[in-house]
Amino acid sequence: MAKIGREASKELDKADDNPFVLRKLVAVLTHKLEVLGASSLAPSELSPKLEDECLRLRAExxxxxxxxxxxxxxxxxxxxxxxxxxxxxxxxxxxxxxxxxxxxxxxxxxxxxxxxxxxxxxxLIRRLRQEPQKFIDLLGQAYAHVPGEQERPIEQVYRAAVLAYQKPSFWRTVAPSGFARLSRPAFRSGLAEVMASGLRTSDGRELRFGTSLSPKETWEVFSPGEGRVVQVGRIGFVPTEGFR
Known part of the structure; x- marks a missing residue:
């Protein structure tokens, strides 16, 4: 019994003030005490209070x-x-x-x-946004490594971008500790930043978005101009007229 009490005390200390975790711990403790025939020691008065608090936090x-x-x-x-x-x-x-x-x-x-x-x-998103020109150039570099016509699958461009994002030192050791994360959320946010800024690659190409008939190729990307999420399946780059 004393062991259960010590274990419960440690778990409750780790739970901090999260009522959802506390509710689960109280339920586990109550079950253990019931199995031992000591249900009278269970903190039964806590359960309704925690349930009410969890209900309030869900609603809010x-x-x-x-x-x-x-x-x-x-x-x-x-x-x-x-x-x-x-x-x-x-x-x-x-x-x-x-x-x-x-x-x-x-x-x-x-x-x-x-x-x-x-x-x-x-x-990670904040750091990526600090250098939008680097991101659009990275995107152009990744796009160039994906075979296809002018429009290429955004999923394939993302995967190529993850590889292009790595520092040269990573490829010398290929150690996990040297891997630079370019997550899907960060890539999506970078695309939204390009839409909002209208940035072009350093060699003057402008990003274009296209659709796809394949759901597996489609990404949801936030369009600042429309103020909503749009479906993007393919991307392309076109030269800017008059660029020098």
């Missing part, structure tokens, strides 16, 4: 999340159960789960935990 998630993003200076787009952070990161909220799409992260709707999980990815 988007308002709280929007406030937290605004405090961080992060853009949040959308008004449904699926929204876009910093023009690149899709998050979905359904009942007790918040999924950070493409990053494989699923969390309860406790805003501080969600914000913490997003910070590294938002920082």
């Amino acid at each position: 998630f988007w308002d709280r999340f929007s406030y937290a993003c605004n405090a961080k200076g992060w853009e949040l787009t959308g008004s449904t159960s699926r929204r876009l952070v910093s023009s690149g990161i899709f998050i979905e909220f359904d009942d007790d789960e918040v999924e950070i799409v493409e990053l494989g992260i699923v969390l309860p709707p406790f805003v501080p935990s969600v914000i913490q999980a997003l910070e590294e990815e938002v920082e």
Whole structure:
């Protein structure tokens, strides 16, 4: 019994003030005590309080999340159960789960935990946005490595961009520690930045977007001009008339 108490105390300390985690821990502890025939020792008075708190946080998630993003200076787009952070990161909220799409992260709707999980990815996007010319030139370089006509699959261009993004030193050792991340959310945000700025490659080519009949080739990209997410299947580059 004492061992269960010590274990429960350690787990509760790690849970901080996340009521979703606390609710789960209380349920596990209650079950263990019931198995041992000591249900009278279970913290039964906590369960209704935690359930009420979880219900409130679920109902208020988007308002709280929007406030937290605004405090961080992060853009949040959308008004449904699926929204876009910093023009690149899709998050979905359904009942007790918040999924950070493409990053494989699923969390309860406790805003501080969600914000913490997003910070590294938002920082990657911020760094990429600081050098938009480098991104559009990287995009042009990747495009050149994908075979095809003028329009080429955006998925293939992204994969080529990940390879082109690596520093020469990475290829000498191919050590995981030297790998430079270019995530899908960061790439998507970079495309949105190009749309907003109208930047051209250093050799004067302008980016064009096209559609695709294959869902597997299609990306969702935020269009600043339209203020919404659009479907992009292919991209192309065209020379700018009069460029010197």
